[in-house]
Amino acid sequence: MKRIVTLQDISCVGCCSITVALPIISAMGVECGILPTAVLSNHTMFKGFTCKDISDQIEPISDMWKKENITFDGVYTGYLASKEQCAQVVRFFERFSNEGNLTLVDPAMADNGKLYPAFGEDFPKAMAEVCARADVIVPNITEAALLTGMPYKTEYDHEYIKELLERLLELGCGTAVLTGVSYEPEKLGVAYLDRAGKEFSYFTKRCAQSYHGTGDIYASTVMGGLMRGLDLGDALSLAADYVVACIETTAASEDGRWYGAQFEPVIPRLCTMLRERLDSRA
Ligand code: PXL
Numbered sequence: 001m002k003r004i005v006t007l008q009d010i011s012c013v014g015c016c017s018i019t020v021a022l023p024i025i026s027a028m029g030v031e032c033g034i035l036p037t038a039v040l041s042n043h044t045m046f047k048g049f050t051c052k053d054i055s056d057q058i059e060p061i062s063d064m065w066k067k068e069n070i071t072f073d074g075v076y077t078g079y080l081a082s083k084e085q086c087a088q089v090v091r092f093f094e095r096f097s098n099e100g101n102l103t104l105v106d107p108a109m110a111d112n113g114k115l116y117p118a119f120g121e122d123f124p125k126a127m128a129e130v131c132a133r134a135d136v137i138v139p140n141i142t143e144a145a146l147l148t149g150m151p152y153k154t155e156y157d158h159e160y161i162k163e164l165l166e167r168l169l170e171l172g173c174g175t176a177v178l179t180g181v182s183y184e185p186e187k188l189g190v191a192y193l194d195r196a197g198k199e200f201s202y203f204t205k206r207c208a209q210s211y212h213g214t215g216d217i218y219a220s221t222v223m224g225g226l227m228r229g230l231d232l233g234d235a236l237s238l239a240a241d242y243v244v245a246c247i248e249t250t251a252a253s254e255d256g257r258w259y260g261a262q263f264e265p266v267i268p269r270l271c272t273m274l275r276e277r278l279d280s281r282a
Contacts, residue, residue, distance in 0.1 A: 027270065035058060037058065037079075074102045076104045077130060104219065177191070214247065
């Protein structure tokens with residue numbers, strides 16, 4: 001069984017970051033170690049939140065893992081609490097990533113044209129340094145624009161997406177994946193470009209609703225899929241299909257959980273979809 005570690009916050013309530021990564025990656029048959037970077041009462045899209053930065057634990061925990069000869073098949077980062085923490089994550093990559101493992105960075109910092117409330121304008125530059133060291137990055141279009149300095153557009157063509165992907169590769173990552181790409185009103189999807197020039201895209205139907213935390217569900221599923229041996233295209237399409245199923249389930253539910261998608265009831269379906277992709281590959 002593969003073992004990964006994910007570095008992101010614990011939002012105690014909110015269905016995002018570690019509370020999403022741990023159940024999804026575990027359900028996909030991959031051991032999920034965690035390195036919590038901050039503890040929040042809830043995510044930052046609530047009216048208020050508490051946040052205790054625990055950056056001071058990253059170094060001692062890493063030191064102990066080195067002493068215990070603990071290694072990881074994958075390192076996956078999500079929401080990071082500060083610029084300083086981005087620098088610490090770069091250092092973590094230097095110590096724990098190597099030729100034989102995979103680093104996935106979700107630069108979770110912005111959506112719908114805006115940085116999340118906890119970040120200053122200088123945060124994207126620090127996140128770009130984290131992206132530079134990743135094998136795969138999975139920004140949305142807002143994050144990609146902030147990382148590259150390109151304008152954020154809501155109406156665009158293939159050329160804009162290609163240029164964003166090329167500029168993301170210039171940061172230094174191995175493969176750039178863009179999420180939330182749409183060329184027709186009814187469809188939404190992802191596109192990637194790698195250093196060998198390989199291009200890929202996958203579209204699902206566009207759901208009328210959107211929920212917080214679906215980016216975290218997406219990235220966690222991609223990481224799980226890659227660790228189970230799916231190729232990147234299959235991992236991306238699996239994650240897209242799962243997110244659509246989570247959104248549909250949430251929309252159909254009457255319990256009024258507004259702050260995050262209901263990914264839990266759809267976990268059995270995720271396992272079935274993973275199995276189907278693994279079998280069709282064999
Ligand atoms: O879903 C990304 C995320 C993760 N963690 C925290 C957040 C957010 C998005 O707002 O606030 C604390």
